[in-house]
Amino acid sequence: MLYEVSIDGKDHQLQLDLVDGGWRCRxxxxxxxxxxxxxxxxxxxxxxxxxxxxxxxxxxxTGMNIWVGSVCYEAQIRxxxxxxxxxxxxxxxxxxxKLVAPMPGKVVRILVRERAEVxxxxxxVIVEAMKMQNEIxxxxxxxxxxxxxxxxxxxxxxxxxxxxx
Amino acid sequence: MFKKILIANRGEIAVRxxxxxxxxxxxxxxxxxxxxxxxxxxxxxxxxxxxxxxAAMESYLNIQKILEVAKRCGADAxxxxxxxLSENAEFAQACADARLKFxxxxAAxxxxxxxxxxxxxxxxxxxxxxxxxxxxxxxxxxxxxRVAAKIGYPVMLxxxxxxxxxxxxxxxxxxxxxxxxxxxxxxxRRSFGDGEVYIEKALLNPRHIEMQVFGDxxxxxxxxxxxxCSIQRRHQKVLEESPSPIVDSDMRRRMGEIAVRxARTxxxxxxxxxxxxxxxxxxxxxxxxxxxxQVEHPVTELTTGLDLVHLQIRIAAGERLPFTQADISLRGHxxxxxxxxxxxxxxxxxxxxxxxxxxxPSGPGIRLDSGVYEGWTVPIDYDPLLAKxxxxxxxxxxxxxxxxxxxxEYFVGGIKTNLPLLRRILAQPDFQAGxxxxxxxxxxxxxxxxxxxxxxxxxxxxxxxxxxxERSSAVANDGRGASTWxxxxxxxxxxxxx
Numbered sequence: 001m002l003y004e005v006s007i008d009g010k011d012h013q014l015q016l017d018l019v020d021g022g023w024r025c026r027x028x029x030x031x032x033x034x035x036x037x038x039x040x041x042x043x044x045x046x047x048x049x050x051x052x053x054x055x056x057x058x059x060x061x062t063g064m065n066i067w068v069g070s071v072c073y074e075a076q077i078r079x080x081x082x083x084x085x086x087x088x089x090x091x092x093x094x095x096x097x098k099l100v101a102p103m104p105g106k107v108v109r110i111l112v113r114e115r116a117e118v119x120x121x122x123x124x125v126i127v128e129a130m131k132m133q134n135e136i137x138x139x140x141x142x143x144x145x146x147x148x149x150x151x152x153x154x155x156x157x158x159x160x161x162x163x164x165x
Numbered sequence: 166m167f168k169k170i171l172i173a174n175r176g177e178i179a180v181r182x183x184x185x186x187x188x189x190x191x192x193x194x195x196x197x198x199x200x201x202x203x204x205x206x207x208x209x210x211x212x213x214x215x216x217x218x219x220a221a222m223e224s225y226l227n228i229q230k231i232l233e234v235a236k237r238c239g240a241d242a243x244x245x246x247x248x249x250l251s252e253n254a255e256f257a258q259a260c261a262d263a264r265l266k267f268x269x270x271x272a273a274x275x276x277x278x279x280x281x282x283x284x285x286x287x288x289x290x291x292x293x294x295x296x297x298x299x300x301x302x303x304x305x306x307x308x309x310x311r312v313a314a315k316i317g318y319p320v321m322l323x324x325x326x327x328x329x330x331x332x333x334x335x336x337x338x339x340x341x342x343x344x345x346x347x348x349x350x351x352x353x354r355r356s357f358g359d360g361e362v363y364i365e366k367a368l369l370n371p372r373h374i375e376m377q378v379f380g381d382x383x384x385x386x387x388x389x390x391x392x393x394c395s396i397q398r399r400h401q402k403v404l405e406e407s408p409s410p411i412v413d414s415d416m417r418r419r420m421g422e423i424a425v426r427x428a429r430t431x432x433x434x435x436x437x438x439x440x441x442x443x444x445x446x447x448x449x450x451x452x453x454x455x456x457x458x459q460v461e462h463p464v465t466e467l468t469t470g471l472d473l474v475h476l477q478i479r480i481a482a483g484e485r486l487p488f489t490q491a492d493i494s495l496r497g498h499x500x501x502x503x504x505x506x507x508x509x510x511x512x513x514x515x516x517x518x519x520x521x522x523x524x525x526p527s528g529p530g531i532r533l534d535s536g537v538y539e540g541w542t543v544p545i546d547y548d549p550l551l552a553k554x555x556x557x558x559x560x561x562x563x564x565x566x567x568x569x570x571x572x573x574e575y576f577v578g579g580i581k582t583n584l585p586l587l588r589r590i591l592a593q594p595d596f597q598a599g600x601x602x603x604x605x606x607x608x609x610x611x612x613x614x615x616x617x618x619x620x621x622x623x624x625x626x627x628x629x630x631x632x633x634x635e636r637s638s639a640v641a642n643d644g645r646g647a648s649t650w651x652x653x654x655x656x657x658x659x660x661x662x663x
Binding site: 044055067 | 521522524572573576578579584585588618620621622623624625626627628629630631632633634635638
């Protein structure tokens with residue numbers, strides 16, 4: 001699982017992998033393994049290096065508050081591979097739609113040629129970040145109007161990779 | 166003894182009185198406004214009746230409607246709680262006229278203490294010390310100026326019918342007097358329907374200490390120890406404790422005896438509280454008498470071992486006080502904090518809304534009197550008090566540490582509360598030393614400066630884990646009995662990325 005998480009306005013990249021019943025967390029440069037139990041909605045118990053954290057979540061209009069003990073952090077989270085919540089994911093099926101890089105990374109493969117037909121959900125570009133390959137999919141059925149990404153190039157979050165019309 | 170009591174109130178105090186009724190085997194009747202249909206006091210009561218729209222004027226303050234419901238359901242007594250109609254002499258009289266026992270003092274006692282100027286006149290006659298100033302309303306700026314010059318600035322202008330900080334002005338100089346008097350009078354007229362304003366000398370950052378008294382209908386009156394209520398925001402109490410860190414047994418006896426004399430002048434029955442201002446030399450002055458059960462009564466219950474609501478009901482039913490002054494002894498230390506739905510960092514702005522998560526504290530020495538539950542929506546129509554958390558210990562340090570521990574267990578999600586402020590107060594060295602006065606909260610630095618944040622990493626990881634674990638548990642509901650491995654694999658498969 002790969003996420004973009006912002007805490008009190010500062011952006012972080014978080015990758016979570018289930019390894020031997022624990023969660024391997026790669027947060028920016030930091031690598032830790034934790035045990036986690038979601039005991040009831042919005043209440044999470046995390047054990048990290050033997051230390052117990054009792055964490056609470058409040059959903060807010062703009063995102064969420066994460067409480068570590070009595071300290072509150074404003075958080076936002078985005079799943080880069082999910083189209084939900086992205087501005088360009090909205091709109092009708094007739095207008096052109098952009099495929100954007102959800103996180104900084106490197107374009108490792110291009111799966112569709114310019115002017116080719118694409119199906120909704122068909123993979124168009126693969127971007128690698130934090131050793132994870134993420135397929136960027138077409139939001140709709142149509143023609144790949146323009147391809148802006150090139151294999152081997154580095155992209156930043158929000159860069160337009162292709163336009164489907 | 167009564168068979169059925171109607172509780173003309175809402176929130177935590179209604180729940181508190183319902184509990185006492187249950188304990189005494191009395192049927193408890195709740196009343197509720199439109200917005201309170203799902204409130205906790207309605208859920209907890211034996212019977213509940215709708216009394217009108219959400220606006221308090223049309224429901225919890227609607228004397229006719231409440232009496233109508235009380236008669237229809239066959240109640241034989243009414244407990245008014247605090248606030249709303251609790252200090253309304255007209256209501257107490259209307260109950261008496263309708264042959265319903267009002268659990269509180271007589272209408273005449275309420276009337277006498279309800280006007281601060283009339284109470285000051287009575288105290289003057291009795292030789293009871295009160296803050297220097299006038300004992301009747303001032304008519305003109307000239308008269309006010311003469312009085313102020315005599316007692317010395319700064320002076321306080323106060324509404325005779327006032328309370329809760331309304332109709333009150335602190336005046337530092339002669340020049341401010343005219344506009345302050347005008348402002349106080351018009352605010353008093355608007356808030357209480359009575360523009361009478363009197364002057365008293367302003368004590369600078371006094372302590373606010375009050376004495377609990379109790380009288381039966383057989384002319385016995387006792388005092389049950391003091392409560393230190395100096396920690397206030399905008400003249401409303403936030404934290405109260407008993408005993409006061411500065412009151413010793415001699416001062417307690419002197420204050421208590423004066424409080425009993427005050428109650429006697431009003432031929433007082435049932436629970437009442439005599440409030441004093443205390444200066445830095447521990448001189449105390451009569452301020453006013455509250456003719457009802459106080460919000461902060463639990464600290465007295467814990468230090469005396471008495472149940473004041475049981476006592477209220479028994480005494481209203483005609484029983485004698487089951488003890489004398491000599492039987493009263495205080496044990497240990499209790500501190501209450503009021504948990505409000507408000508934002509202490511934003512000028513105490515009320516914060517109504519739905520409680521999305523509620524984790525209540527418990528454990529040794531902890532009492533929680535709450536009027537809310539998880540999933541309930543705190544309405545904007547009433548006082549923002551959600552609950553009272555009380556810590557009790559053998560001594561003050563133990564009470565403080567237990568309360569601080571419980572405040573860290575307490576979590577109210579979805580709305581803003583003053584819990585962070587309460588935690589901060591308890592962590593202050595001057596609070597821990599008992600060094601408080603009514604200016605305390607204004608001097609306390611804002612939280613941004615005090616808060617140290619060093620766990621962004623765990624917060625970020627938690628945000629991701631919440632999202633991941635929620636998704637896998639959602640899938641688990643479809644694939645019952647599947648292992649965690651399968652759940653996660655299925656979650657990934659559903660998202661088409663395996």
